[in-house]
Amino acid sequence: MRKIIVSEFMTLDGVIENPMWSMKYWNDQIADFKASEMAAVDSLLLGRVTYEGFAAAWPQRQGQDAYADKMNSMPKYVVTTTLAEGSWTNSRLIRENVVEEIRRLKGQPGDDILIFGSGALINSLVPHGLIDEYRLLVYPLVLGSGQRLFSDGTNTRLRLVDATPFDSGAVAMIYRPQEAAES
Secondary structure (H helix, E strand, C coil): CCCEEEEEEEECCCECCCHHHHHHHCCHHHHHHHHHHHHCEEEEEEEHHHHHHHHHHHHHHCCCCHHHHHHHHCCEEEECCCCCCCCCCCEEEECCCHHHHHHHHHHCCCCEEEEECCHHHHHHHHHHCCCCEEEEEEECCCCCCCCECCCCCCCCCEEEEEEEECCCCCEEEEEEEHHHHHC
């Protein structure tokens, strides 16, 4: 069965919103981490807000590098109640029965599915046990406000399975839900 993997740029205080603040920490180590992550998946699962931001930016990078080419060509599943159509290549909308549709996607053959951003979507999937792994690039920065990865009331036990510090001060931490980590 395919895994759903959450990948986030996050501050020490948990903010994931508009991570342009992460760029001053970018280095070859982080680029390699992200390239390896992208190579292991074959599709994206996105909330509407993240999708719209990505759809406005990534098509302009087509042909610039392998990462951008994969982002643009791979299937993109978009959870939305407001979009009428997906304008970005290979976009498919999920408008209803979200939990059932995502379970169906997980059961299909293929590589893992990656979620970037999409905090509201992630928080809607956590209670259903649909997130298999969290890859958090935590940056040495406190913003004090902004959208956080987990909303108030989220209750899930995670187990650290790997941690890699980068020269820039960021740390890649990989967590799995406690029950998944124990099996």
